[in-house]
Amino acid sequence: MDDALDFHHPWLSGNDSLGRPRRLASLQNSRGPGGIPLNTGHSISVMGIALARGANPGDLTGLAPDARYVTAEFFNRAQADVPFRHIFDAAGFLAENNVEIINMSWSWWVGGINLSYNGDAFNSNLMADYLAYARNVVCVVAVNQFQSHDRPTAPGSSRNVITVGGLDDSMERAWALQDHGPTLDGRSKPDLLGNNAAGAVSLSPEWRNGIPATTDIDGTSFAAPFVTGAAAQMLDFAKHTPGNRPRDHRLIKAILMTSATKVQDADGSIWSSSESQPLDNEQGAGVIDLQRVHEIYQALPQSPGNVPVPGYTFTTLTGTATNATSGRHIFRLGSPQETNCLLDITLVWDRPTRWQDLNQNFRIDSADIFSLDPQNTQDNLDLVLLRDGIPIHASRSTVDNVEHIHLNHLQPGQYELQVERLPVANSGPGEAYALAWHSTAPWIDENRRIEIARSTNTVQITFQTDTNSGTSYQLESMTTLRPTPQWTPIKTPAPRPLDSLRSQFNLPLTPEPQRFYRLIWHPDNQ
Known part of the structure; x- marks a missing residue:
């Protein structure tokens, strides 16, 4: 969603790996020679970073070279002789074509500047928030860089989007020229950094003149598509890998932000946050790391209770703390x-x-408006980390709809996360949320420890009961670990609950001099 995309570029054209045309549909001008579009200088370089599929060794390849795409032109950067198109008509076209991700490498709004600074401009902020909230579209937005503004503008100041900043050419610091938070109402933006915003490499609008790619293009416009391409990879992975992984936009955002590695701010200062400010104002959560994304997302979703590290959940919290x-x-x-x-x-x-469909034609278009719902206001969730039952860190912003914790040099102990829902008037009975966690070291779940005791005639095997109501248990045994372990399932009655946290198997004592046992649990019948 930008100016027109010159999809004739050979690295954007053709079919995907299943033989389907990569371009699904386009809403843009064709006023150039031979029907090619005018007003294409920006979009081709932006989307090349996500979509390019080079034909030969050394050609540029984007992050999602097999992705299919839809183009919608509304922004006339080149001041070309092309028809005006309302931003809502472009958004409606994308929604009708069931897009899953929209890249928004632009800033545009109508109305007072404070509405834009607060994330409340209805014609871009609330439109983007609605597309995420109600249509489950991952909206990836450049934080932008305006000499006339010192904070993010619409739609980069929106709440439900992924707002992206970039790195300078050292690839170690946030780009000094980009806008950044706090927003006028005190929220942290950007959410993360994509890649370099200074000296990026992508497709060239001069490709017909023998220049297929170009270098040294600057702007957060070119950092955002790194995140767009990463999100496309995640959705494709979820669709084509066994397991029921949620594809909710909140989860995509949570995992990408959790993956992020911390760099330096533009002046060389280190990443910082506070209990009331969850993110660094210049770099958000840091720079996306696709290796970490895979480590998190390859697992299956978890429920509250004992969980592996790394991991994630997408669930709903009801009531208040x-x-x-x-x-x-x-x-x-x-x-x-x-x-x-x-x-x-x-x-x-x-x-x-x-979304208010004022002309009642069941499609998003220029006659409509977007607004907040006074009967369904933004919830306030807190994130608390405990060690051995004692809170050691918390993220408790009262204005953001993101909480983030980053800790290093962890001390030994038992850790747990708590998500708390605080009372907010007119916020409804519950709130759907995504939570993701990652560590650079392996973790041990001490609650999985098995205790074995022997009496005259029986063996008692005691273990921690999983809080997931659908968990099933299988006990196996063998008499020797060498040369090759051969585990045999034991047919036993269901374990006997000892209390709310522990259960026990009672087995007859067997005559072997030694016997090994292992317990396998299957949460939610997975």
């Missing part, structure tokens, strides 16, 4: 095997936004 029986989810991580390691956690939820 003022009630001892609701309003709080607990995730027990276990303990790190190394103390010199990192732990990153991100919590994401939405601000509800509504």
Whole structure:
């Protein structure tokens, strides 16, 4: 969604690996010679970073070279002789074509500047928030760089989008020229950094003159498509890999932010946050790391209770934390095997936004408006990390719809995460949220320890009960570990609950001099 895309470029054309045309549909001008589009200088270099598929060794290849795409022109950067198109008509065309990701490498709004600074401009901020909230579109937005503004503008100031900044040419610091938070209402932006915003390499609008690619293009416009391409890879992975991985935009955002590695701010200062400010104002959560993304997303979703590290969940929290029986989810991580390691956690939820179809034609177009719903306001969720039952770190912003924790040099102990829902008027009975966590060291879940005791006639095997109601257990045994372990399932009655946290198998004593046991648990019948 930008100016026109010159999809005739050979690295954007052709079919995908399944033989389908890569370009699904286009809403843009064709006023150039031979029907080629005018007004193409920006979009081709932006989307080449995500979509390019070079034909020969050394050609440029983007992050999602097999992705299919839809183009919608509304921004006339070149001031070309092309028809005006309302931003809502472009958004409606994309929605009708069921796009899953929209790259927004631009800034545009109508109305007062403070609405743009606050993320409340209805014609781009609320439109983008609605597309994420109600249509489950991953909206990736450049934070932009305006000499006349010192903070993010619409739609980069939106809440439900992924706002992206970039690195300078050292690839170690946030780009000094980009806009950054806090927003006028005190929120952290950007959410993360894509890649370089100074000296990027991508497709050239001069490709017909024998210049297929270009270098040294500057702007956060060219950092955003790194995140767009990464999100496309994630959605493709979820669709074509066994397992029921959620593809919700909140989860995509949470995992990408959790993957991020911390760099330096433009002046060389280190990444910083506070309990009330979850992200660094210049770099957000840091620079995306696709290796870490895969480490998190390759696992299956978790439920509250004992969880592996890394991991994630997408679930709904009901009630409020003022009630001892609701309003709080607990995730027990276990303990790190190394103390010199990192732990990153991100919590994401939405601000509800509504579309008003004023002309009642059931499509988003220029006659419509977007607004907030006074009967469904933004929730306030907190994120707390505990060690051995004692809170050691928290992210408690009262204005953001993101919480983030970054810790290094972890101390030994049992760690757990708590997601808490605080009372907010007119926020409804519950809130859907995504939570992702990652560490640079392996973790041990001490709660999985098995205790074995022997009496005269029986063997008692006691273990921690998983809080997932659908968990099933299988006990196996063998008499020797060499040369090759041969585990045999034991047919036993269901384990006997000892209390709310422990259960026990009772087995008859066998005559062998030694016997090994292992317990396998299957959460939610997976």
